[in-house]
Amino acid sequence: SYVLTQPPSVSVAPGQTANIPCGGRNIGSKTVHWYQQKPGHAPVVVVHDDSARPSGIPERISGSRSGSAATLTISRVEAGDEADYYCQVWDSSSEHTVVFGGGTKLTVL
Amino acid sequence: QITLQESGPTLVKPTQTLTVTCTFSGFSLSSYAVGVTWIRQPPGKAPEWLGLIYWNDEKAYSPSLKARLTITKDTSKNLVVLTLTNVEPADTATYYCAHVVSDYFDPWGHGTLVTVSS
Numbered sequence: 001s002y003v004l005t006q007p008p009s010v011s012v013a014p015g016q017t018a019n020i021p022c023g024g025r026n027i028g029s030k031t032v033h034w035y036q037q038k039p040g041h042a043p044v045v046v047v048h049d050d051s052a053r054p055s056g057i058p059e060r061i062s063g064s065r066s067g068s069a070a071t072l073t074i075s076r077v078e079a080g081d082e083a084d085y086y087c088q089v090w091d092s093s094s095e096h097t098v099v100f101g102g103g104t105k106l107t108v109l
Numbered sequence: 110q111i112t113l114q115e116s117g118p119t120l121v122k123p124t125q126t127l128t129v130t131c132t133f134s135g136f137s138l139s140s141y142a143v144g145v146t147w148i149r150q151p152p153g154k155a156p157e158w159l160g161l162i163y164w165n166d167e168k169a170y171s172p173s174l175k176a177r178l179t180i181t182k183d184t185s186k187n188l189v190v191l192t193l194t195n196v197e198p199a200d201t202a203t204y205y206c207a208h209v210v211s212d213y214f215d216p217w218g219h220g221t222l223v224t225v226s227s
Contacts, residue, residue, distance in 0.1 A: 001172070033213035035156075042205055042217040043156060054215065086155060090212040096169050098146070098158035098212075 002091040004101035011107040012077050020072040020104045022087035030089040032070040034063055037084045037103075046085075047072060074106070082108045111135035113145070113206050113218035120224050121200075127193040127223060131206030138164055138184045144209030145189045147180060149202035150220070157202075161209055162189060196225045 005023045012018040022032060032050050035043035045054055047063035050070065060075045074081050087101040117129035129147075136143055146161035160170040162180045170178050179192040189206060203222045207214035 031212060042220050044217070045213055045215045048210070048213045048215070088213065095172050097171060098161075100156045100158065103155045 001097070002089070002093065002099045004087055004089065004099055006085075006087060006101040006104045008102070009105045009107060011109055013109045014077055014079060016077055018074040018077050018081070018106055020074075020085050020106065022070045022072070022101050023068065024089065024099075027070055027089070028065065028067040030091070032063065032065055033088045034072045035086045035088065037086065038082075043086060077106075077108055079108050082106055111208050111216055113208060113216065115204055115206055115218045115221040117204070117221050117223060119222060120226065121196050122227050123197050123225055124195055127191075127196050127200065127225075129191045129204050129206075129221060129223070131189040131191070131218060133187050133189070133206070133208070136208060138162075138182050138187070138189070140164055145182070146207050146209050146214055147189075147191045148205045148207060148214070148217070149200075150205065151199075151202040156205075159191065159204075163209075198225050201225045 034047040036046045037043040046057050046061050050065045051063045062073045064071050084103045084105050086103045091097050091099050113133040121127050144161050144163040147159040148156045150156045160180050162168050162182050177194045182189045201224050203220040205217050205220040207217040
């Protein structure tokens with residue numbers, strides 16, 4: 001089965017840039033989506049289709065994808081960005097299934 | 110505005126059948142290409158996709174749960190039902206339903222915590 005790998009944690013100081021990677025086999029051929037989850041709340045999509053931002057998501061949050069990894073970038077990090085972030089793809093290589101990464105806890109120092 | 114709300118038992122005994130209902134508004138499951146998905150999240154862990162149902166009754170299930178999982182819809186009542194048979198403690202999780210947008214999910218319901226314990 002397909003696996004998405006994320007670092008368990010990323011820490012940055014306020015005002016700095018946080019980069020959260022998401023790796024997977026042939027991820028360059030897949031479309032990646034990103035969710036933010038704050039404690040006690042449901043996940044919310046912050047980037048879809050690799051780099052598109054839903055309305056209401058600040059421009060400080062962006063996504064990119066290269067051949068070997070996808071990355072969620074949060075510029076000018078604020079305390080309110082502290083949350084768990086999950087990447088997600090639709091794996092159609094075998095059975096059509098949805099896969100989530102293990103999640104990255106973003107800590108704002 | 111699209112909203113979804115999950116409802117179901119908070120406690121289920123091992124070997125029993127879990128049924129969770131998703132009631133939604135703001136879209137119709139009879140409209141072309143519309144879908145609803147189920148996702149669960151064990152405490153402190155990442156979300157796990159369970160399955161989904163489309164407007165035309167096409168369904169997809171997680172291979173690991175396919176044998177125990179059924180998703181149905183009632184278009185007239187704007188609801189989707191998840192049924193998981195023969196539950197065990199590892200099925201303890203917050204169960205979410207979400208609106209399917211191509212191949213991502215937006216928005217999600219608030220979720221309902223289900224504990225499997227004797």
